[in-house]
Amino acid sequence: xxxxxxxxxxxxxxxxxxxxxxxxxxxxxxxxxxxxxxxxxxxxxxxxxxxxxxxxxxxxxxxxxxxxxxxxxxxxxxxxxxxxxxxxxxxxxxxxxxxxxxxxxxxxxxxxxxxxxxxxxxxxxxxxxxxxxxxxxxxxxxxxxxxxxxxxxxxxxxxxxxxxxxxxxxxxxxxxxxxxxxxxxxxxxxxxxxxxxxxxxxxxxxxxxxxxxxxxxxxxxxxxxxxxxxxxxxxxxxxxxxxxxxxxxxxxxxxxxxxxxxxxxxxxxxxxxxxxxxxxxxxxxxxxxxxxxxxxxxxxxxxxxxxxxxxxxxxxxxxxxxxxxxxxxxxxxxxxxxxxxxxxxxxxxxxxxxxx
Ligand SMILES: [Zn+2]
Numbered sequence: 001x002x003x004x005x006x007x008x009x010x011x012x013x014x015x016x017x018x019x020x021x022x023x024x025x026x027x028x029x030x031x032x033x034x035x036x037x038x039x040x041x042x043x044x045x046x047x048x049x050x051x052x053x054x055x056x057x058x059x060x061x062x063x064x065x066x067x068x069x070x071x072x073x074x075x076x077x078x079x080x081x082x083x084x085x086x087x088x089x090x091x092x093x094x095x096x097x098x099x100x101x102x103x104x105x106x107x108x109x110x111x112x113x114x115x116x117x118x119x120x121x122x123x124x125x126x127x128x129x130x131x132x133x134x135x136x137x138x139x140x141x142x143x144x145x146x147x148x149x150x151x152x153x154x155x156x157x158x159x160x161x162x163x164x165x166x167x168x169x170x171x172x173x174x175x176x177x178x179x180x181x182x183x184x185x186x187x188x189x190x191x192x193x194x195x196x197x198x199x200x201x202x203x204x205x206x207x208x209x210x211x212x213x214x215x216x217x218x219x220x221x222x223x224x225x226x227x228x229x230x231x232x233x234x235x236x237x238x239x240x241x242x243x244x245x246x247x248x249x250x251x252x253x254x255x256x257x258x259x260x261x262x263x264x265x266x267x268x269x270x271x272x273x274x275x276x277x278x279x280x281x282x283x284x285x286x287x288x289x290x291x292x293x294x295x296x297x298x299x300x301x302x303x304x305x306x307x308x309x310x311x312x313x314x315x316x317x318x319x320x321x322x323x324x325x326x327x328x329x330x331x332x333x334x335x336x337x338x339x340x341x342x343x344x345x346x347x348x349x350x351x352x353x354x355x356x
Pocket of ligand 1: 263264
């Protein structure tokens with residue numbers, strides 16, 4: 001019996017040395033095994049060959065069964081792995097995979113976006129400040145739309161009182177950093193985009209570098225200091241800024257882009273509101289779906305700004321009254337002597353339009 005096993009091992013070893021495919025090596029071993037089984041079935045019990053090969057077929061059948069089980073298990077695992085990570089041919093840098101073309105088919109059908117627009121979305125790098133009420137839908141829709149790289153900065157953690165409206169987070173992620181939770185949700189929605197989390201407060205020290213790595217900034221923050229900082233750095237770096245804001249039932253949104261015309265955020269909101277005049281969501285409450293409306297509009301404006309579709313909200317403030325179901329749009333003008341955008345010479349704008 002030992003001799004047969006040694007023979008099988010030798011077949012395997014020589015096959016491996018000659019780089020014979022595993023299947024062929026297994027086939028030769030299976031033939032030897034089948035020969036032994038047949039020999040046990042055909043020859044009389046006292047035959048010396050049967051005595052020399054274990055005396056009965058049982059032990060060989062058990063051995064063969066065990067090996068077959070192991071092989072079937074390994075084959076099954078390999079199949080599952082292949083299905084989970086299908087092999088794709090190497091694509092040229094930046095090209096769409098067939099699965100992406102399928103995913104973005106409804107965009108590609110749109111005359112205003114089409115293939116070139118989807119390409120711009122894939123090449124775009126968008127930073128969202130705040131993964132709260134406005135950031136939640138904005139981030140999800142940016143990811144779904146195929147924005148190639150999405151950064152999110154927020155220093156909060158997910159709390160249960162957020163979940164009434166911040167739909168990017170989940171009950172299972174209570175206590176997790178919001179930026180990290182948002183990245184998990186975005187990658188789950190669309191594995192073809194790159195999402196990066198920055199779990200920290202936006203400060204003047206880091207804002208310049210962070211904004212410099214992105215083409216477009218979305219501000220969904222909830223306090224004046226952050227808004228002021230976001231606007232100032234965006235103006236300095238000539239980055240278009242889409243900012244939304246909420247109170248109880250009302251929201252507002254505009255695209256601030258003085259580098260390409262129109263006012264900056266500070267032209268329109270120059271003064272810090274008096275304490276208590278603009279209560280926060282935590283103080284005054286907010287209707288759950290309202291940030292969904294305004295945050296989705298921010299993502300829509302972002303898609304338009306990146307692809308060049310339609311007419312953006314540059315120089316216009318859209319006011320949404322959710323309680324009465326009304327929209328209003330008011331024109332905005334650059335404020336002469338604005339301390340943020342007023343002193344910059346027009347020749348200073350060197351960054352090309354993101355949507356030529
Ligand atoms: Zn200004």
